[in-house]
Each structure stands twice: as C-alpha cells, then as structure tokens.
Amino acid sequence: MKAEIIAVGSELLTPDRLDTNSLFLTEELNAIGIEVVRKTVVGDNRELLAEAFRGALNRVPLIISCGGLGPTEDDLTRETVADLLGRKLRRNDEILRYIEGRFRNLGREMPEVNVRQAMVPEGAEILENPRGTAPGLWLEDSGRAVVLLPGPPRELKPLFREQVLPRLERRVSGVRLYSRELRVTGLGESHVEQRILPIYKRFPEVQTTILAAPGETQVHLRFWSDDAARAKKTLDEIVRGFEIALADRIFSQDGRALEEVVAEQLTLNNATIAAAESCTGGLLAQRLTSIAGSSSYFLGGVVCYSNELKTAWADVPAEMIEAKGAVSSEVAVALAEGIRRRVGSTLGVGITGIAGPGGGSDEKPVGTVYVAISHGSGVKDRGTRFPGDRESIRWQASQMALDLVRVHFLYNSQSAIKSSAKRG
Amino acid sequence: MKAEIIAVGSELLTPDRLDTNSLFLTEELNAIGIEVVRKTVVGDNRELLAEAFRGALNRVPLIISCGGLGPTEDDLTRETVADLLGRKLRRNDEILRYIEGRFRNLGREMPEVNVRQAMVPEGAEILENPRGTAPGLWLEDSGRAVVLLPGPPRELKPLFREQVLPRLERRVSGVRLYSRELRVTGLGESHVEQRILPIYKRFPEVQTTILAAPGETQVHLRFWSDDAARAKKTLDEIVRGFEIALADRIFSQDGRALEEVVAEQLTLNNATIAAAESCTGGLLAQRLTSIAGSSSYFLGGVVCYSNELKTAWADVPAEMIEAKGAVSSEVAVALAEGIRRRVGSTLGVGITGIAGPGGGSDEKPVGTVYVAISHGSGVKDRGTRFPGDRESIRWQASQMALDLVRVHFLYNSQSAIKSSAKRG
Numbered sequence: 001m002k003a004e005i006i007a008v009g010s011e012l013l014t015p016d017r018l019d020t021n022s023l024f025l026t027e028e029l030n031a032i033g034i035e036v037v038r039k040t041v042v043g044d045n046r047e048l049l050a051e052a053f054r055g056a057l058n059r060v061p062l063i064i065s066c067g068g069l070g071p072t073e074d075d076l077t078r079e080t081v082a083d084l085l086g087r088k089l090r091r092n093d094e095i096l097r098y099i100e101g102r103f104r105n106l107g108r109e110m111p112e113v114n115v116r117q118a119m120v121p122e123g124a125e126i127l128e129n130p131r132g133t134a135p136g137l138w139l140e141d142s143g144r145a146v147v148l149l150p151g152p153p154r155e156l157k158p159l160f161r162e163q164v165l166p167r168l169e170r171r172v173s174g175v176r177l178y179s180r181e182l183r184v185t186g187l188g189e190s191h192v193e194q195r196i197l198p199i200y201k202r203f204p205e206v207q208t209t210i211l212a213a214p215g216e217t218q219v220h221l222r223f224w225s226d227d228a229a230r231a232k233k234t235l236d237e238i239v240r241g242f243e244i245a246l247a248d249r250i251f252s253q254d255g256r257a258l259e260e261v262v263a264e265q266l267t268l269n270n271a272t273i274a275a276a277e278s279c280t281g282g283l284l285a286q287r288l289t290s291i292a293g294s295s296s297y298f299l300g301g302v303v304c305y306s307n308e309l310k311t312a313w314a315d316v317p318a319e320m321i322e323a324k325g326a327v328s329s330e331v332a333v334a335l336a337e338g339i340r341r342r343v344g345s346t347l348g349v350g351i352t353g354i355a356g357p358g359g360g361s362d363e364k365p366v367g368t369v370y371v372a373i374s375h376g377s378g379v380k381d382r383g384t385r386f387p388g389d390r391e392s393i394r395w396q397a398s399q400m401a402l403d404l405v406r407v408h409f410l411y412n413s414q415s416a417i418k419s420s421a422k423r424g
Numbered sequence: 425m426k427a428e429i430i431a432v433g434s435e436l437l438t439p440d441r442l443d444t445n446s447l448f449l450t451e452e453l454n455a456i457g458i459e460v461v462r463k464t465v466v467g468d469n470r471e472l473l474a475e476a477f478r479g480a481l482n483r484v485p486l487i488i489s490c491g492g493l494g495p496t497e498d499d500l501t502r503e504t505v506a507d508l509l510g511r512k513l514r515r516n517d518e519i520l521r522y523i524e525g526r527f528r529n530l531g532r533e534m535p536e537v538n539v540r541q542a543m544v545p546e547g548a549e550i551l552e553n554p555r556g557t558a559p560g561l562w563l564e565d566s567g568r569a570v571v572l573l574p575g576p577p578r579e580l581k582p583l584f585r586e587q588v589l590p591r592l593e594r595r596v597s598g599v600r601l602y603s604r605e606l607r608v609t610g611l612g613e614s615h616v617e618q619r620i621l622p623i624y625k626r627f628p629e630v631q632t633t634i635l636a637a638p639g640e641t642q643v644h645l646r647f648w649s650d651d652a653a654r655a656k657k658t659l660d661e662i663v664r665g666f667e668i669a670l671a672d673r674i675f676s677q678d679g680r681a682l683e684e685v686v687a688e689q690l691t692l693n694n695a696t697i698a699a700a701e702s703c704t705g706g707l708l709a710q711r712l713t714s715i716a717g718s719s720s721y722f723l724g725g726v727v728c729y730s731n732e733l734k735t736a737w738a739d740v741p742a743e744m745i746e747a748k749g750a751v752s753s754e755v756a757v758a759l760a761e762g763i764r765r766r767v768g769s770t771l772g773v774g775i776t777g778i779a780g781p782g783g784g785s786d787e788k789p790v791g792t793v794y795v796a797i798s799h800g801s802g803v804k805d806r807g808t809r810f811p812g813d814r815e816s817i818r819w820q821a822s823q824m825a826l827d828l829v830r831v832h833f834l835y836n837s838q839s840a841i842k843s844s845a846k847r848g
Binding site for chain 2: 014030191277281290300301306388
C-alpha cells in the first residue's frame with residue numbers, strides 16, 4: 001500500500017522549522033509494509049490546503065496529515081477536509097465535555113475558541129488523544145482513508161501507535177519492507193556505481209540508491225516483498241555481489257560509523273591508540289572519544305599545529321620538517337611513531353595536511369593530506385589530495401586515518417575479521 | 425511572488441533522512457520577498473517526479489528543486505523536467521570538458537556514467553557549479569521559472585547565492601523580510617523567554633521565535649515590510665530591549681558561532697591559546713581550529729584522558745588528582761595553567777568532566793563538568809552539571825569553555841568590546 005504524508009502549518013514553511021513527524025510516521029508505516037511516496041508541507045491557508053489533500057486523494061489510498069487541529073483561527077485541517085469530502089461538521093458533546101474537563105483539571109476555564117476542537121465531520125471515527133485537547137480523526141471515502149493527527153510529537157506518536165496502527169494493520173496484507181545498508185570509504189559515488197551497477201541491474205525489483213556522504217559512499221537496498229525468505233535470499237545475493245565488487249572498501253553493514261567499527265576492533269584486540277594531529281586539529285581524537293567507554297582504548301592525543309610542538313610533543317626531528325616540509329609522508333610517519341612511543345599505546349596515528357583555504361602551494365595544494373599509523377612491527381601511510389572546503393578536507397582526512405586503522409586490523413587480527421563477518 | 429520547493433530523492437522518504445536544503449532556500453527566498461507556499465518531497469521515480477513538477481507548474485511562477493542531478497541511473501530530475509517542458513536533452517561539450525578536468529585534477533579518470541551530467545535541456549541556462557560535477561539549470565516556460573539545483577548543501581548554497589539570487593532579484597520588488605538573530609549561551613529557553621517576553625509582546629507585527637539548540641538558545645525576529653526604514657527602526661528597538669534583558673549572555677548577533685566570536689577576539693588581541701581537554705576529547709581544539717587561519721592563534725592542545733597523561737602533558741600534580749579527583753575544579757585549573765606554561769600561549773583552557781553514560785557517582789553524577797582558563801594574571805573557572813547524553817554533554821562543556829574565554833575578553837579588552845558592538 002502507498003501513502004502520502006501532509007504536514008500542515010505555516011511555521012513549517014519558515015527557515016527555522018522542519019517537519020520531523022514524517023520521519024516517525026515513515027518508520028512506523030514502512031514497518032507494516034506501507035510505502036511513503038510523497039511528503040508535502042503546506043501552510044495554514046484553506047485553498048492551498050484543500051489542493052494538497054485533493055491531489056493526494058487522487059493518487060494514493062492512504063493520507064496521513066499532522067497539524068492544523070488546534071483551536072485557533074488558522075487551524076483549518078478539520079474544516080478543509082470535511083468540505084472536500086462533502087461532510088458536514090457537527091459538534092460532538094462528548095469531546096466538548098472532555099476538553100472542558102481537561103481545562104478544569106488544570107484549574108482553568110475553557111476558552112470559547114476550543115469549541116472548534118469538538119467539531120467532527122459526519123461519519124468520522126474519533127481517535128482519542130489523552131495527551132492533548134484535539135482528538136485525531138479517521139475518515140473513509142470510496143475506499144481511501146484520510147487520517148488527521150495533531151501536530152505536537154508527544155501527542156501524535158502515542159496516538160498513532162495506539163489508535164492508527166491497529167486500524168492500518170487490519171488493512172494491509174503481508175507486504176513488508178526489507179532493507180540493507182552498506183557504507184563504503186575511499187571510493188567515490190561514481191566509482192561505487194561502476195563497480196556495482198552490473199550486479200544490481202539484475203535485480204530491478206530491488207531499489208538501489210547510492211548516496212554520497214562526507215568521506216564515504218552509502219549503498220541502500222530496499223525491497224518490498226510479501227515473502228520474507230525470498231526477500232532475505234535476494235538481498236543476501238546482492239550483498240554478496242557487492243562484497244566481491246567493493247571488497248575491503250565496505251566498512252559497515254549495520255549502520256555503524258567508521259569510528260564505531262574502529263572502536264570495536266580496538267576493544268576486541270585489547271589494543272590502545274594515541275593520535276598526533278595537525279590539520280585535523282583534534283577531530284580524530286574527538287571522533288575516537290565520542291563513543292561511550294572510549295577511555296579503555298584511547299589513551300591520549302596531541303594537536304600540534306606549530307612545528308615546534310610537533311618536535312616537542314611527538315619527537316618529529318626539526319631537520320626532517322626543514323628538509324621534507326611539515327606536510328609530508330615522512331612527518332606523518334614521525335608523528336605516528338612519536339606519539340605511540342610517548343604514550344606507550346599499541347597504535348599511533350599521525351595526520352598532517354593543508355585544510356585551507358590558505359597555505360597551499362603549487363607543489364602541495366590545499367587538500368594535500370598525509371596520514372600514517374605506527375604499530376608494533378612497522379608503519380603504514382597514505383597520501384592524497386582531497387577536494388572540498390576546509391571542513392570537508394578535515395573530515396576526509398580523519399576518515400582516511402580511521403580507515404588505515406580499520407584495514408590494519410582487518411588483515412592483522414583474526415577476531416576482527418570474524419566479528420565483522422558475523423555482524424554483516 | 426510565490427514559490428514551491430521540490431526536494432528529490434528516495435532517501436528523503438526514508439525514516440533516516442530529512443530535506444534540510446529547503447530551510448536555507450526558504451531563508452534566502454524570504455529575504456528578497458519570495459514566499460514559499462509549499463514544500464514537496466518526492467522519490468526517484470519518473471512518474472511521481474513528473475506529477476510533482478506538473479502540479480507545481482500549475483500553481484506558482486517559481487519552482488526550485490534540489491537533488492536528482494547526479495550521474496547515476498536513479499538521478500532523473502534533468503530528464504523528467506526536460507520531458508515535461510517538451511525540451512530535448514543535448515550533450516554540452518563545455519560541461520563535459522569541465523567534468524573531465526575535475527576528475528583529471530584529482531588524478532582520476534572520469535567514469536562513463538558522468539556523461540549524463542553534461543546533458544542539458546534545450547533553452548536552459550547553465551548555472552556553473554565549481555564545487556561539484558553537476559551544474560544547476562535554469563529553465564523558463566510561459567513566464568514561469570524552474571530552477572534545478574544539485575542536492576549536496578556545500579554545492580547548492582554557493583550556487584544559489586552566486587547564480588540564482590541575482591536572477592531572482594531582477595524579478596521581484598516591494599515587500600521584503602527583515603530579520604535578526606541573537607544567539608545566547610548559558611541561559612535556557614524558558615529563562616530567555618521570561619526575560620524577553622515583556623519586550624516582544626509589545627510588537628505583535630514582528631514574529632519572535634525562541635529556539636533551543638545544543639548549548640545555546642537562539643532568538644529569531646522576522647518582520648515582513650515594504651518600509652525598510654521603519655522595519656529597521658522597529659527591529660533595532662526590540663534588539664536594544666533584548667540587549668538589556670539578556671546582557672552579556674548574547675554572544676552573537678550576526679549568525680556567527682561561539683568559536684568564531686572567540687577566534688576574532690583572539691586575533692584582535694594578538695592573543696594565543698592552548699587547550700588541555702579530558703572529557704571533551706579534542707572537541708574544543710577541533711572547534712577552535714575549524715576556522716580558516718586558526719594557526720595564528722591556536723598553538724596546540726592535548727587530550728589527556730588518563731591521569732598519567734594529565735600529569736605528563738599538563739603538569740597536574742598526581743597528589744592533586746588523588747586528593748580531589750580527576751573531575752574537580754582544582755584539576756581543571758591545573759590543566760589550564762599547565763598547558764599555558766608548557767605551550768607559552770597567552771591563554772590556557774582546561775576541561776574535565778564526566779560525559780557518561782558510565783563513570784558517574786552520587787557525588788559526581790554524569791554531566792558534571794569543570795572548565796577553567798588561565799591568563800597572565802590569574803585564573804577563572806566554572807563548574808556545573810549538564811543534562812543530556814554523551815554528545816550533548818561534551819558539546820555543552822566545549823561551549824562553556826569557549827564562553828569563559830569570550831567573557832574574559834569582553835571585560836579585559838577594549839578592542840573586543842568595540843568590535844562586538846560594531847558587529848551587532
């Protein structure tokens with residue numbers, strides 16, 4: 001079944017407010033096999049509101065609206081939908097008594113305007129709302145259902161779960177949404193596309209979306225099916241193909257961010273880590289410590305912006321900086337080795353680069369970044385030039401450093417391989 | 425003039441993603457007197473996409489879409505709109521060369537799929553996008569304008585400001601939106617409301633919104649008027665009232681974040697700074713270095729998670745940690761003083777606390793944070809207990825530390841006061 005969501009309220013058309021109810025509604029609807037095919041945000045204007053509902057009624061069998069059921073002049077959802085479906089509004093005395101009671105309980109008198117909230121379109125089912133004054137309404141018309149819900153999330157959410165969901169579940173059959181998400185780093189959107197296109201093209205019934213996010217590419221698979229076993233088998237087959245095509249570039253299949261994957265590897269291997277950062281300015285340390293319990297693996301880090309501090313805090317030889325430049329693979333390696341020795345951690349990470357907008361040269365333009373890790377028996381390093389602005393370059397640099405740690409464990413730890421295969 | 429925004433992308437119809445471009449677009453459009461009357465989110469489906477554009481073309485003279493201009497199979501905006509307006513798509517060799525050049529500059533070959541991004545509907549104006557591969561497109565049809573923009577915000581925003589805004593400004597006149605934004609820290613939403621309600625109540629024609637954001641409270645004023653002088657006078661009067669009511673809790677009136685304000689103060693005072701962080705794990709350093717040119721005032725920082733590193737890197741006496749606990753005002757002060765001495769900076773900042781979810785006790789529950797700054801002639805410190813989760817506590821802690829620096833300069837630097845008054 002397909003549905004549309006209409007969010008009502010002029011405040012949702014200002015630069016300060018977003019409709020977020022639709023995220024909750026989408027998640028709940030998807031879980032019982034209802035697909036959301038459109039979301040519309042419309043202001044408190046009778047004509048525009050009527051048009052939004054009219055359009056949706058022509059397209060889908062289920063419309064869920066939120067907002068516009070309040071007591072004031074600009075709350076028009078009730079009246080507009082009643083009009084559109086050719087229903088009269090009648091005062092419901094039971095609701096009126098309930099609203100009056102609510103005000104009485106708060107020691108106040110009900111303002112006259114609230115009578116509007118007791119008006120109900122003919123033939124509508126009332127969805128009781130014990131957390132607010134306006135009840136929800138369920139209307140049916142030629143097999144289509146129109147559900148009007150109040151806007152405040154703390155009213156809408158329980159009302160939806162308690163009263164709307166059971167009604168919808170009776171209507172939908174076995175079709176459910178089955179989905180997978182692969183997160184990839186070190187390969188751009190187009191390159192991911194080229195590698196996996198031959199695979200997913202063979203499964204036109206599965207919706208494949210490739211999304212570019214900072215420092216990573218995500219592949220989302222969505223499959224609506226009434227056959228759980230077949231859906232699982234199909235998605236497994238596609239994912240197996242993707243795993244071959246993308247190999248170790250996939251860092252997560254369960255939604256986890258790169259720092260979470262690395263945190264688990266560190267924990268499983270009883271390893272500790274320390275960082276010496278220049279251009280990322282603490283971003284790597286911040287990401288590694290954003291995870292609860294990070295003190296068990298993250299020992300410490302230094303942000304050594306100046307050359308002097310690179311020497312003072314991570315023992316980078318001043319002559320090396322002089323000869324190779326502060327932004328060089330040699331200095332990245334020296335930072336990684338220096339901080340590991342100083343802190344006594346299993347791993348040391350070094351990052352140096354030019355985040356811009358200033359500081360670039362012909363030889364080393366803005367975006368040039370070197371990262372390195374030092375482990376007991378050697379070092380690894382990578383260097384590249386990232387596109388984008390300062391924020392983006394810093395993020396990608398921290399991503400490349402985390403990926404270096406991830407790949408190190410991937411090929412140097414039996415437990416990490418097992419764990420990531422199991423999670424997948 | 426009225427406009428609609430269409431956000432294109434199946435990922436925006438999942439429970440995980442929201443269209444946020446429309447907030448930016450709305451703000452920019454409002455500022456030149458264009459009202460957004462509807463926002464639609466629609467998936468990567470040719471038929472549904474066509475219907476969304478068709479509906480909007482029937483209602484408004486201006487449609488702005490974002491997304492669906494990528495290189496992949498499911499990027500359909502270009503083709504759909506060309507079809508709808510009866511225009512043929514032609515390959516534009518100039519764009520193609522530009523895209524190829526972009527890949528070449530990054531040392532990569534252009535994947536074949538990217539040729540799609542060089543396809544242009546007949547009669548379309550090309551909106552150059554130096555930050556990405558897909559250019560924007562401007563189409564006109566019977567007096568209506570359809571503007572197709574790429575989805576990534578870091579491409580969309582400058583492209584809109586540089587290429588779309590000037591074209592729109594030629595078309596509109598009259599009523600404009602006048603707005604102000606005050607950013608406040610150290611005072612919650614309700615306390616801000618209590619202090620400023622008596623002031624803004626006197627101006628019902630101005631829309632006042634109080635928004636809670638992590639570690640800060642924002643006050644937005646919006647006033648639609650065709651009289652620039654009157655609008656300015658009214659907003660000035662309200663802001664003067666707010667300045668008295670909120671005093672030094674206002675840190676910015678020009679949209680700048682707290683770290684930007686502090687960065688300017690440091691620069692104006694020729695001052696340098698260094699940080700020793702525990703619970704914030706590098707977040708403060710990362711924020712201070714997120715600003716271009718930060719190497720002129722940020723010398724370095726340490727993230728000393730373990731007690732040993734607090735002693736080794738910031739000279740916090742082991743006996744003090746033993747006696748007072750690592751999370752104490754004494755240790756925050758010692759961190760600030762130690763790092764300042766070590767680095768030789770004008771200011772030193774120390775942060776220690778319990779970000780949780782573990783590590784709390786009855787005496788020092790999760791959320792307990794101490795921050796301190798050390799300057800040439802003394803120290804200042806603050807301690808509090810923040811609500812919220814790990815991420816929120818860490819953010820608020822970094823905010824409190826930055827605010828301590830800000831207030832220090834506010835009362836210890838003539839130039840900073842002048843500058844912030846002028847900016848305001």
